[in-house]
Structures are given as C-alpha cells and as structure tokens.
Amino acid sequence: MQFIPDTDAAQLAEMQAAGLRWTVGHAYEHSPFYRQRLDKAGIRPDDVRGLDDLRHLPFCDAKDLQAGYPFPLLSVPTEDVVRIHASSGTTGKRKVLCYTRQDIDDWVNMFARCYALAGLTPSDRVQIAVGYGLWTAGAGFQLGCERFGAMAVPLGPANTDMHCEMMVDLQTTVFCATASMALLMAEELHRRDLISRIKVKKIILGAERHSDAMRRRIKDLLGVEHIFDIYGLTELYGPGTGLDCAEHRGIHYWADHFILEILDPNTLQPVPPGVPGEMVVTTLRKQAAPLIRYRTHDVSRLLPGPCPCGVGFPLHDRVLGRTDDMFIYRAVNIYPGQIDDVLSRIPGLGSEYQIHLHHREDGRDIMTLKVERASNADSGQDKELAEAVAGEIRRRIMVRSQVDILDYAALPRTERKSKRVFDHRETVSSFLDQSSVS
Numbered sequence: 001m002q003f004i005p006d007t008d009a010a011q012l013a014e015m016q017a018a019g020l021r022w023t024v025g026h027a028y029e030h031s032p033f034y035r036q037r038l039d040k041a042g043i044r045p046d047d048v049r050g051l052d053d054l055r056h057l058p059f060c061d062a063k064d065l066q067a068g069y070p071f072p073l074l075s076v077p078t079e080d081v082v083r084i085h086a087s088s089g090t091t092g093k094r095k096v097l098c099y100t101r102q103d104i105d106d107w108v109n110m111f112a113r114c115y116a117l118a119g120l121t122p123s124d125r126v127q128i129a130v131g132y133g134l135w136t137a138g139a140g141f142q143l144g145c146e147r148f149g150a151m152a153v154p155l156g157p158a159n160t161d162m163h164c165e166m167m168v169d170l171q172t173t174v175f176c177a178t179a180s181m182a183l184l185m186a187e188e189l190h191r192r193d194l195i196s197r198i199k200v201k202k203i204i205l206g207a208e209r210h211s212d213a214m215r216r217r218i219k220d221l222l223g224v225e226h227i228f229d230i231y232g233l234t235e236l237y238g239p240g241t242g243l244d245c246a247e248h249r250g251i252h253y254w255a256d257h258f259i260l261e262i263l264d265p266n267t268l269q270p271v272p273p274g275v276p277g278e279m280v281v282t283t284l285r286k287q288a289a290p291l292i293r294y295r296t297h298d299v300s301r302l303l304p305g306p307c308p309c310g311v312g313f314p315l316h317d318r319v320l321g322r323t324d325d326m327f328i329y330r331a332v333n334i335y336p337g338q339i340d341d342v343l344s345r346i347p348g349l350g351s352e353y354q355i356h357l358h359h360r361e362d363g364r365d366i367m368t369l370k371v372e373r374a375s376n377a378d379s380g381q382d383k384e385l386a387e388a389v390a391g392e393i394r395r396r397i398m399v400r401s402q403v404d405i406l407d408y409a410a411l412p413r414t415e416r417k418s419k420r421v422f423d424h425r426e427t428v429s430s431f432l433d434q435s436s437v438s
C-alpha cells in the first residue's frame, strides 16, 4: 500500500532497538531533565543495547511535563523548534510540546499513512471538523491530508450550518470529527432532510472516547461504509499515530516511530497480549521532546496475531478507559470500557449502565451490573438478557457478576461523562498511591 511500508515483526524490532539507543543517547546528551533522571537510575546511554534494556529505564508522565513548563523535555536548542502545540492540563499549566522540522515531517507522514489505511484516494474530499490552533488535531488532520494528496476542507469545529452547507456544496466524502460532533451532524442532516444530497462514505473519529452504541447510531443515521478510530495524544506528536483498518479488529500503530508497552498500572510490569493495561510509549525518532517510557494513563491492550488486511504493523485495541477508572474485583483489574465492550455485543440492551461493588458478609466481593433495556425492547426477555450479560462477562473478563435489567431511561443521564462505577466496599483499593512513580 502506498505510504505504508511493508514490514514485519523482525524488521520492526530491529528499528525499535536502534531507535531506542538513539533516543536515550540524544536525551541524555541534550536534556538536563533526562540526564538527571537517567543518572538517578544509574543508567548510561551505553548500557542500552537492545529492547530488553527498555524495562530498566525510568518512567515519566504528565507531572514531568508540567514541572518543565514552558518547554518540558526539550532536547534541542530552541532555534531548532519550528512549532509548539499544547493540550490542556486538568490541573495547573497546560502541557506544551515542541517540534523540530523533522518531528512535524514524521508526524505528517504518519498521518498520511492513516488516510491510506482508511482507503482514501486523491479524489477524496476531507471535511475537517476538529479544533485548530494550539491543539494538535486540526493541524494533523489537514497536513496529513495534504501530504496524502486528497482535498482538505478545513472548517474546524464551526457551526452546523456551515458544515451542512459545505458538505452538500463540496460533496465531501470523508468527515473527520469527534464522536459527539459526528452524532450532532448526523442528527442535523436528518432534521434538514439533506441525507440524500450528501456523499460522505467514511468518518474518521478522534480525540474522544465513545461507545459502540454511539458509533452504530452515527453509522446508521449517515449510512456510511466505515467509521475509523484514530489514536494519538499531543505528547506523542498528536493524532495519527495509529488507525483501525477496514477489518476493524483494532488500531494499527506505527511501531517504527514509537514503542508501545502495555503495563499493569500497579506493578508496572508488562501484561500478556490481550490483557488490558496502561499504554506506555517511548519514541524512536522524536528530536525536540523525546519520550522515554511516558505513562499515558490510557488503558488498552495489544491484540496478537496478523491482521487479515495484510498490513504488517501491530494492533492495539481502542482506548478502554483511564487507569484512574480501573477497579479491582476478585483480584482482577477491570476497566469500565471492558464492560462497555461486552454490553455492546448483546442485542436488546441500551447503552446506559452502572457497576456497583459490595462487600458481602462472608468476605467475598460482589459486582452488580445495572443495565437498561433497549428503548424498543419489552421486559419479557429480562431473565435471558441478564443471563447473557453475566455469561459474556464471565467468558470475556473471567469474573462472576449479578445483572439487573432496568427499564429504558431508568438511569440518570448527565451532559457530562456519566459516573459508571459505584464502589460501596469498605476498603477502597489504593492502587493509585502505590503506582505513582517518582
């Protein structure tokens, strides 16, 4: 496939080993922050010979970016920085990341690969509805589109009037947005009776977690062929570091530009493929602000085995949640995203649910799922539905649960992200304290 190099696991491992050596040497030599971190861990760049040495390297995370404000992790002279982007910090200063010309170029190439993987051609017209400016999203979607050679229609998160107008007038074929923007547009196009006048065939969703139910609704409303998920975070260039292919089994990520580790957030040891854990990334070529074992606090898992699409780059799952959302139940780490995933596979359920954890008198914990029936389903099937949910949870997450099916709209709706996990146990797990690394 043009833009996407032919590669395999052995080649990637070789590139990763070389990139790791370069990154550690570069960071040690040019970044006081990294030099101090590595010295403290007793590591000299020469100690890093291959991928096995990765596990000895110290971690960094968002706290280090804030401490280094305004130019954290800077490993080149500021004269070599051609751009900065920033993302909002939930507390304190925003995270500012620097890019050299090569960093921008690498990012744009990765993004162009994403468009290639989504099966675009130069005749596609790509309407971009994500934010521009300090945020990485707009710039990434647009520059990647230009590098790929399709027509970029850069609207940003403009009003729906303008989006509808351009979508009809320019005969847009690809729409790039957050899931909530895509849903808003889908509903708006219906309301205005414009569905028959648009040509959108593909949607690329970024920047925001969303449920399968939401994807299905967008797909049904717009009648598009594919909805693709793009992954990325500002610290790691921005969006475009991976995309799911047309098989939709997972996200192919560009492993020639970064190493992805999936670690248990408690122990910081690798979990086996297929098991969810924290995404920790190490860059291989990033000059201005390289990352060495950067803890994203995003949760996903590696998906083993080759993909039928033939692309040799490995797969990770969609983001299943944040490490802060994780709870431990009967010694299993569980993320609400996994429950989401199970529920979305069972017809007859709505998309709202709650997880309640109780401590029983006999000393065992019990997990109760409260799940809404779909709006068009009746209560006659509740028993079978509850059994199906408990069975799937047992099969896929390996724990037992009790399931209550509720009427549609019985659970509260909020504008903001709904609270899913209610832990009524006396001793709340304190894994966050144990896992914080200094």
Ligand SMILES: [Zn+2]
Binding pocket: 245, 246, 247, 252, 307, 308, 309, 310, 311
């Ligand atoms: Zn694939």
